[in-house]
Amino acid sequence: MTSPGSRLTVSIACGGTGGHLFPGIAVGRELLAEGCTVSLLVSPKEIDQTAIAGLSGFTIATLPAVGLQNRNHAAFLFAFVKAWRVSRRLFKTPSLRPDALLAMGGFTAAPPFLAARQSGALTFLHESNLIPGRANRFLTRWARRSFTGFAETNHLLRPSHCLCLGTPVRDSIARLRVHHDAAAARTSLGLHPLHPVLLITGGSQGARGLNRLVLAALAEIARSEPTLQFIHLAGSTDLEEVRAAYATLGNRALILPFLAEMNLALEAAEIVISRSGASSMAELAALRLPSILVPLPSSQDNHQFHNARSFERAGAALRLDQSQSTPNDLIQALRSLKSPTSARISMREALARLDTPTAAADVATSILQHLREPFTQTFQSNSPTVRLQPRVPRSVHSESLGLLTSKV
DSSP: OOOSSSEEEEEEOOOOSSSHHHHHHOOOOOOTTOOEEEEEOOOSSSHHHHHHHOSSSOOOEOOOOOOOTTOOHHHHHHHHHHHHHHEEEEEETTTTSSSSSEOOTTTTHHHHHHHHHHTOOOOEEESSSOOOHHHHHHHGGGGGGEEEESSSGGGGGGGEEEOOOOOOOOOOGGGGOOOOOOHHHHTTTTTTTTTTTEEEEOOOGHHHHHHHHHHHHHHHHHHHHOOOOEEEEEEETTHHHHHTGGGGHHHHHHEOOOOSHHHHHHOOOOEEOOOOHHHHHHHHHTTTOOEEEOOOOGGGHHHHHHHHHHHTTTTSSOOOOOTTOOHHHHHHHHHHHHHTOOOHHHHHHHHHOOOOOTHHHHHHHHHHHHHHOSHHHHHHEESOOOOOOOOOOOOOOOOOSHHHHHHO
């Protein structure tokens, strides 16, 4: 068992999408601040590799995982086993052998979770979406604790082992809670500093249906709101079509496939039209940004619909159905959120109630409590008292890892 004074090692499996990656990095930073050694286990996808390029303090390992989609069962199973074997080798290296592993969900999480459990590490989950993903539904039976972003999620996992602590947001967004300068952000993006901005973003998973809904309403929106500026993150597939639609608006519009400095776009915005991934919604709550959520219809288990409906019921967002909503529906929704309408003010108040500024720190604290205090204790949260069990000592491994990790 790890002694109280020793340096703890925590692995975080957080690759695949920005919704898994950025919250995982946020928790990792809290653990680094507590003196832990932290490794991030990510996928080969471009979003993962781009995001980790500028990180410092972490050990990074890329796992050969493949998502289960379009009935690619053979490829998924082959990659799953390969990722599990890589994880096993990784965890047999003394300097990287984890005391705990946190799985953030998604296809990158399951192989290292199982490998970590076999190595004797404590295992934890975080589920940001209201409807748990398949990986987390499968793994929750072996998790010491499951952390959730929505209270409603607890009963879909193991309620007695769940803590609803919220969804962590990336550092660049969290800092905007303290210092927010919309005019400076607009200037940085080449926009007029004093004119309002509408941000349209489909997230890292694409936005074709969302793009078409917005473009169908664009002429009327631009005509009725002559000072409104646009930031439209269109993805690569529809980029030229979207740019052509905005061509007559000149410097009122910034059209990009994506924006690495998403904090600038959110800081500049007054209203957001967005998909409803849980991580994106947590960022909207952090910045009190009124939004119109258009759930991705093809999301697994329709989880984006359930995320959006939860915010809608709380008064924290408006929701439009991609297939049934008309351009006029979108126009009317935008008009209802124009500053300083009562709907806008009420929505900002609801967003403030849903924001969880301490989510990353609370997840890190709970993990460390389990590792450092093998006795009964109460964790202060909105969940019932949890009895912690003593840790089981791990066996000592001495095999070397090979060239699978890099220090950044």
